[in-house]
Amino acid sequence: MWEQAVLTEVYTLAIFLYLSALTTLFSWTSSKNPRWLVLSAFFWGLSFAHHMSVILFVPAIIYLLIVYRRQLNFRITLVSALFFVLGLSVYLYLPIRASLNPLMNWGAPSTFERFFRHLTGWQYRVWMFSRTTEQLKAALADMVKIIVKNWNLPSLVLLILLWVLAAIRRTKLLWVMLLIIVFDAIYALNYTIPDISPYYLPVVLALSVGVLGIDTIRLRFIRMVLIVLVIVAVVFSAQKNFRICDHSDDWSAWEFGANVLSPVPANSLIMVSNWDMYATARYLQVCHDIRNDVAILDFNLLRRSWYVEEISKDPRFAFALQKIMYFRDRVLPFERGEKFDPMIIQDAFDAMIDELLMRWPYPVYAHIAELSYMQKYKGIPEGLTFRVDVGGHYRFLPPWFFEYKNTIRRRLHWDERQKVVYGVYPAMFMNRAVYLVANGRLAEAEDYLQTALLFSPLDPRLLKPLLALQIDRNNLVGAKRTWEKLMMVLTPGEIQAMRTDIISRFGRIPWEY
Numbered sequence: 001m002w003e004q005a006v007l008t009e010v011y012t013l014a015i016f017l018y019l020s021a022l023t024t025l026f027s028w029t030s031s032k033n034p035r036w037l038v039l040s041a042f043f044w045g046l047s048f049a050h051h052m053s054v055i056l057f058v059p060a061i062i063y064l065l066i067v068y069r070r071q072l073n074f075r076i077t078l079v080s081a082l083f084f085v086l087g088l089s090v091y092l093y094l095p096i097r098a099s100l101n102p103l104m105n106w107g108a109p110s111t112f113e114r115f116f117r118h119l120t121g122w123q124y125r126v127w128m129f130s131r132t133t134e135q136l137k138a139a140l141a142d143m144v145k146i147i148v149k150n151w152n153l154p155s156l157v158l159l160i161l162l163w164v165l166a167a168i169r170r171t172k173l174l175w176v177m178l179l180i181i182v183f184d185a186i187y188a189l190n191y192t193i194p195d196i197s198p199y200y201l202p203v204v205l206a207l208s209v210g211v212l213g214i215d216t217i218r219l220r221f222i223r224m225v226l227i228v229l230v231i232v233a234v235v236f237s238a239q240k241n242f243r244i245c246d247h248s249d250d251w252s253a254w255e256f257g258a259n260v261l262s263p264v265p266a267n268s269l270i271m272v273s274n275w276d277m278y279a280t281a282r283y284l285q286v287c288h289d290i291r292n293d294v295a296i297l298d299f300n301l302l303r304r305s306w307y308v309e310e311i312s313k314d315p316r317f318a319f320a321l322q323k324i325m326y327f328r329d330r331v332l333p334f335e336r337g338e339k340f341d342p343m344i345i346q347d348a349f350d351a352m353i354d355e356l357l358m359r360w361p362y363p364v365y366a367h368i369a370e371l372s373y374m375q376k377y378k379g380i381p382e383g384l385t386f387r388v389d390v391g392g393h394y395r396f397l398p399p400w401f402f403e404y405k406n407t408i409r410r411r412l413h414w415d416e417r418q419k420v421v422y423g424v425y426p427a428m429f430m431n432r433a434v435y436l437v438a439n440g441r442l443a444e445a446e447d448y449l450q451t452a453l454l455f456s457p458l459d460p461r462l463l464k465p466l467l468a469l470q471i472d473r474n475n476l477v478g479a480k481r482t483w484e485k486l487m488m489v490l491t492p493g494e495i496q497a498m499r500t501d502i503i504s505r506f507g508r509i510p511w512e513y
Contacts, residue, residue, distance in 0.1 A: 002150065002238070003245035004198055010051050011198040015205060017047040018057065025061070026173070029068050034076045041080035045087020052121055056187055056202060060179040067172060094118065103286060108306035113336065122335075123304065128191055139189045139196075146197045150204055152240065155233035162226070163210030170212060177206035195417040244413045251406040252422070256384075257281045259402045261291040263383035267362040270385060271353075271377075273299040273369045276421045277384065297356070299368050303349065305331050323348075323355040357388055364388040367424075381431035384424055394439055399429065399451035408454050426452035430462060433469075442473050458489045464498075471502070471510055480511040 004011045021043035028036035044061070047054040065072070098110035107118035117123070131139065148156055167174040181203050188199040211230055217223040257280030264270060272278050278298040284290040295316055301307040308328050311317050317324065327348040333340040357364050357377060365385040366377040379386040382397055407422055414422065429452035436445035449466040456462060463486050470479035487495055502509055 002241040014051045038080050038083050041084040042087045045084040049090035056183045060176045151237045159210045162213030165213030165216045169216050177209050180206045253280050255403045255407050257284045265363045267293050269360040270296040270365045272367045320355040323352040327352040384428050399448050426455045476511040
């Protein structure tokens with residue numbers, strides 16, 4: 001979570017606003033100066049306008065307002081409410097900008113109906129509060145790992161100890177922090193997204209307040225020792241996380257977007273269900289004028305009325321306008337919470353996808369995670385996508401055509417999301433190798449498997465087919481190396497089964513003679 005300080009994400013500003021709002025709120029409780037409450041209300045308004053995770057702080061705010069209700073009167077409450085609304089007024093930017101034809105009109109919040117859906121995070125609800133008991137247990141274990149990784153175990157133990165000490169003299173403060181921890185944990189544990197770690201930032205913030213426990217120590221020597229230990233813990237954690245957080249030389253996202261766009265012929269259409277593919281490619285097109293001849297669509301966003309309205313304005317998709325608008329009209333009742341027929345919506349969606357992919361006048365590429373669509377539009381693997389042209393001819397596209405050196409160099413520092421995102425490389429290179437073997441291009445297939453192993457060096461799913469290919473090509477030196485790697489990751493039973501299979505095919509282990 002340290003790297004949130006250097007990422008272009010919403011969470012860093014969110015934490016700054018939460019800290020500002022809490023600090024000014026506590027200043028009001030201690031000084032009884034109403035100006036602090038007014039300023040705090042303004043920061044809370046900005047927080048609500050910035051990210052809706054601020055709602056997790058509401059129980060703590062209510063608790064404080066109840067405890068210190070004697071410091072409130074009608075005038076202070078009214079002025080604070082006005083300043084809260086002033087901070088919240090940042091939301092006016094959305095309908096105003098949405099009405100001015102922006103580059104990407106996310107959610108199209110220019111009408112009250114869509115503005116409200118955008119405001120409440122309507123499209124993200126499918127990932128909330130749907131986990132089973134077993135999934136919750138796994139999520140809880142992940143939460144502990146994330147928090148321990150943020151510091152380290154000794155530092156965390158020290159912090160919890162100080163937190164307990166702080167509770168002795170600062171009971172109200174600790175109740176506030178405990179409410180933040182509990183509600184944030186409940187929410188984050190039930191939110192099913194891969195990059196969940198930033199949602200535990202409020203927990204980290206609340207735990208960090210434990211350093212105030214040093215104040216409860218009367219003995220000067222012990223207090224100084226604890227201060228030194230806290231400083232050492234912070235420095236050690238910063239040093240441990242520095243390399244992971246240093247993105248000054250990280251071009252992985254650029255390489256990823258370039259590898260989506262670069263291998264496709266002129267005027268191609270690319271449809272992907274991977275947001276990171278779509279976002280990085282669009283960034284290169286819009287900000288760096290790279291491959292603007294290529295049309296790229298996000299498969300998942302095509303389920304939203306606002307997105308299909310966006311593409312309906314693009315003259316390149318005029319051929320599919322009827323199917324696009326037909327789907328838009330079918331999905332609107334679902335978005336509005338009105339009566340709808342899911343089968344009609346699905347049929348309209350499938351017809352629109354089919355129209356876009358099958359009638360595009362130039363080459364078409366797709367990478368769609370949903371199994372039924374993957375099977376229908378799989379085609380020929382070329383780079384990070386499939387050419388939707390089963391009867392198409394082979395195109396020479398060697399692995400060295402792609403840019404991935406920076407991505408591989410940072411492999412050891414990948415977080416869980418990056419492991420999923422960049423896992424596309426070995427998976428697609430493996431698919432390409434299978435295609436090449438089927439077409440008798442064994443040397444090129446081996447090159448692709450070797451390249452895939454750069455991303456996942458000890459993956460038996462890559463090593464096993466590579467071994468078989470090397471034996472077929474009589475590359476016994478390479479086969480021996482691959483076999484040695486397999487022995488590092490397979491169980492004794494799996495190794496014996498492979499030996500038996502190789503002997504049954506070749507009568508012996510080729511590289512042992």
